Amino acid sequence: MNQLQSMRVFVKVADLGSFVRAATSLDLSTAVVTRHVADLEARLGTRLLNRTTRRLSLTESGATYLERVRHILDDLEGVEQMLAARHHEPVGTLRIVAPVVFGLQSLAPAVQSYAARYPDVVPDVTLADRQADLVDEGFDVGILIGRPARSASIVTRRLTTCQLTVCATPAYLQRHGTPTRPEDLRSHPCLSRPPEQGGEERVFSGPQGPVRVRPANAIAANNSEMLRQFALLGMGVAILPSYLIGRDLAEGRLVELLGDYRLPEIEITIAYPSRLHLPAKVRTFVDHLVEHFQSDATAPAHTARHLKHAHSLRNSAGRAGRPRAAAVASLSA
Numbered sequence: 001m002n003q004l005q006s007m008r009v010f011v012k013v014a015d016l017g018s019f020v021r022a023a024t025s026l027d028l029s030t031a032v033v034t035r036h037v038a039d040l041e042a043r044l045g046t047r048l049l050n051r052t053t054r055r056l057s058l059t060e061s062g063a064t065y066l067e068r069v070r071h072i073l074d075d076l077e078g079v080e081q082m083l084a085a086r087h088h089e090p091v092g093t094l095r096i097v098a099p100v101v102f103g104l105q106s107l108a109p110a111v112q113s114y115a116a117r118y119p120d121v122v123p124d125v126t127l128a129d130r131q132a133d134l135v136d137e138g139f140d141v142g143i144l145i146g147r148p149a150r151s152a153s154i155v156t157r158r159l160t161t162c163q164l165t166v167c168a169t170p171a172y173l174q175r176h177g178t179p180t181r182p183e184d185l186r187s188h189p190c191l192s193r194p195p196e197q198g199g200e201e202r203v204f205s206g207p208q209g210p211v212r213v214r215p216a217n218a219i220a221a222n223n224s225e226m227l228r229q230f231a232l233l234g235m236g237v238a239i240l241p242s243y244l245i246g247r248d249l250a251e252g253r254l255v256e257l258l259g260d261y262r263l264p265e266i267e268i269t270i271a272y273p274s275r276l277h278l279p280a281k282v283r284t285f286v287d288h289l290v291e292h293f294q295s296d297a298t299a300p301a302h303t304a305r306h307l308k309h310a311h312s313l314r315n316s317a318g319r320a321g322r323p324r325a326a327a328v329a330s331l332s333a
Contacts, residue, residue: 001039004076007069009036010048014066017056090281091120097134098143101224102268103127106243107143110292114285121281129222134273140282141272148269155274157286159293161265163242167254172234179237182206182213182261189218189236191227202239204261211261215239241266268293 013022013033023030041048048062058066098107103125111123126132126139134142135153148156166185179185182204192215204211218236221227224244231238231245232253248254270289272282 001036003040003043006036006040008073009033010040011066011069011073013037013049013056014058014062019056088280089120090118090279090284092279092281093122093124094141094281094285095124095126095139096141096143096285097126097128097132097137097139099145100127100129101241101244102143102145104225106293110289113292114288117288118281118284121285134271140279141270141285144269144271145266147267148271153274154271156269156271157290159268159270159289161267163265164239164263165242165245165249166237166239166257166263167231167245167249168237168257169232169234169253170255172236173255175234178255179257182211182258185213185215185237188216190215191219191221191230191236191238192217193220193222193224193227202263204258204263206261239263 009022009026009028012025013019016022016025019030019033019037023033026033037049044061044065046061047059048065050057050059096107096111104127107125111125115121115123131144132139132142134140143159144156145162148154166179168188176188179188182202185202201212201214204213215237219227219230221230224240227238228240228244228248230236231240232248237257238254245254249256270286272278272286
């Protein structure tokens, strides 16, 4: 018979002092209750109850066993309640893995707002520019840049898209000229990722259709922030994600090039292991990130445009304000 069930039956018999009353309480027959206790005694090799026609009493072994069994059942119930709560309420450590630059530039605000909303969850973020194995490495969720590979064991949800932008510093363009067509990139030192990370042939969509070009790679780096630094130093033309250079474009440190041409947008997704019972901490974090990144104010695909627009508005306001200030000064004089 099931030992755990037999333990529960024994505790009920000991508490009520009767096989009949225990059977009624547990909605079992008296014969089944008796068999459960007898099975325990046979397994333990000792008598747990003294039986007389008038009453039941615990033997010395029975009293010791009852005390220990109560602790076991209480601990088990506590574990079951804790796990049930974790399924329904977000609690515990949430292990997240994300690409380095995206994590630094775009993920931190989303994690901060999630932690404020769910204080019983402790985010544990790992930044790594590699494809992590969520299951083998024990991650709850992972952020993926680019179209994810199909997998029966992994579920993905789209967060947003990212626009790749061709850019350079004003000083570089003044020295070397401004490329106006994708083909011009062949005569400019191009700052890009290594070929195995997508730094080889580029396909632009333009007014006359797709244009394929292999830029003249000058410096390669496996980190977008490093490429950004090279670009800011005027070392060449860079192809960088919008979420990384939005403020640089808005404030004039970098200039967007090839405005009539577009590179394919990059999909950004969140992935998590496929499970029948998804923990609440994972479910709520995924929903939170989808909501966070699909709002216009935070989506990486729109960051550069929003910053550039805000910067132009500030400049317009500044230009409009100066003549008015001069007029007021002359009147007061």
